[in-house]
């Protein structure tokens with residue numbers, strides 16, 4: 135069988151904002167890769183069996199003491215290395231060149247003159263100048279620069295401000311670029327990465343949706359044998375794709391459990407049941423646990439406590455459903471790679487726990503069921519591509535994500551069933567107007583939030599003293615950072631008027647203009 139993980143690239147993370155972007159570009163080129171922090175146990179680097187290593191950029195300066203270093207295991211692996219920005223500076227310094235700060239900084243667009251004599255950039259150019267040199271439009275973001283090449287390296291690129299913007303040691307297959315090939319503003323970026331991956335590292339392009347599905351179904355069959363698998367199905371993108379995948383892999387051994395916890399959007403429960411009956415023909419059990427969740431949440435106003443209660447109840451419900459059926463040994467979930475990276479960051483103590491996502495950090499330590507998580511290695515956009523390939527309807531595949539704790543983290547403070555009803559209607563008005571205006575697909579996630587603060591309004595000459603609804607809409611690629619969506623004023627005006635006119639329990643509507651950071655996407 136084709137081993138789609140055999141050609142694998144290791145990305146060492148030095149803290150760049152773009153590390154996940156590098157990984158997604160490598161995957162787009164059809165090559166499997168993983169991200170590890172630069173100071174991971176060196177044995178993990180040696181044992182990874184990479185065909186090549188990419189060193190990311192990063193906020194630190196190699197000239198500072200205590201700056202992140204190059205693990206010996208990278209060079210010892212004797213495979214091609216590509217350093218990007220901080221990665222290039224680190225290679226230069228570690229191999230005997232020099233790096234200095236305090237020169238002109240370059241942020242944003244730059245034109246580089248590519249010296250096309252190296253394997254990495256040969257014949258890749260946007261234009262050619264009068265002297266016959268290739269020119270490339272790239273994107274830069276740095277303050278430090280390499281000022282002397284290490285022995286054995288040739289100059290590969292320069293800009294008007296930075297004489298050494300790229301370097302190559304073709305003999306040892308070590309390359310460095312000061313610019314960022316992973317961002318789309320670098321027009322030839324994907325070709326440059328492709329050159330490194332395919333020509334220099336010798337990787338094929340087996341990482342395709344079709345092969346991933348083939349591989350995942352085979353692995354699941356081997357993992358679970360004849361046992362039954364209970365899938366926690368939310369109707370969101372990730373668990374829906376898992377449903378389609380498992381249905382293909384193990385057919386009737388799959389039982390899906392959808393929990394209506396009373397914290398879902400308007401009519402969501404019925405919609406999820408219908409979508410699965412119409413499109414997949416899979417067996418879905420709906421558990422009506424609204425009262426149980428409400429009772430457990432009553433009187434609790436702390437966001438983390440609310441999340442933990444919900445995480446625990448989910449698992450209790452799944453355990454109970456499993457006990458009712460015979461032979462269920464596995465719990466399948468729609469966990470994806472960013473969930474894993476984030477919780478690894480949290481568990482190594484490097485990252486702060488901002489909030490406990492219910493399906494990873496919120497899981498109880500002792501679990502009766504063993505986990506099946508076939509999407510653990512995939513990014514959201516890959517999950518979506520798989521969903522389309524598996525025949526899921528477009529509207530399921532491109533739905534905005536919805537958190538498991540649902541409306542509980544969108545009603546600040548105590549969860550109140552009546553407030554939940556108000557919030558559901560307000561949210562539905564916002565979302566249906568977004569769809570009507572053709573804006574739904576232009577934002578990554580949008581929802582309403584219920585604020586437990588009352589304000590005074592005047593409606594039909596009467597006084598209204600009622601809570602406030604906040605609208606939130608963001609644009610993001612990976613949900614790690616986000617920009618608030620600059621929705622048209624006329625549109626917000628229409629949504630605001632509809633909410634206050636149609637819902638008596640709302641006095642006014644506000645729009646959230648905070649990015650992530652410093653805010654998070656959800657309010658709790």
Ligand SMILES: Nc1ncnc2c1ncn2[C@@H]1O[C@H](COP(=O)(O)OP(=O)(O)OP(=O)(O)O)[C@@H](O)[C@H]1O
Nearest residue numbers: 366367368370371372373392393467468535536538
């Ligand atoms: N109401 C629910 N009933 C059953 N399982 C759920 C429910 N809500 C969440 N889950 C489980 O928790 C996992 C994580 O939730 P998450 O919201 O991250 O993913 P999703 O709902 O599948 O996709 P999306 O991110 O698009 O909402 C889901 O994949 C699913 O396995």
Ligand SMILES: O=c1[nH]c(=O)c2[nH+]cn([C@@H]3O[C@H](COP(=O)(O)O)[C@@H](O)[C@H]3O)c2[nH]1
Nearest residue numbers: 490491492535536537538539613654655656
């Ligand atoms: O399944 C989930 N369980 C959770 O506990 C959870 N908390 C946040 N989210 C979603 O994660 C993304 C980032 O959200 P934050 O900026 O609020 O952390 C956004 O898409 C959030 O909707 C969750 N999803």
Ligand SMILES: NC(=O)CC[C@H](N)C(=O)O
Nearest residue numbers: 191192219220276277278
């Ligand atoms: N984007 C980067 O990797 C920047 C590297 C380094 N911090 C610099 O300013 O030059």
Ligand SMILES: [Mg+2]
Nearest residue numbers: 368370536537
């Ligand atoms: Mg969800």
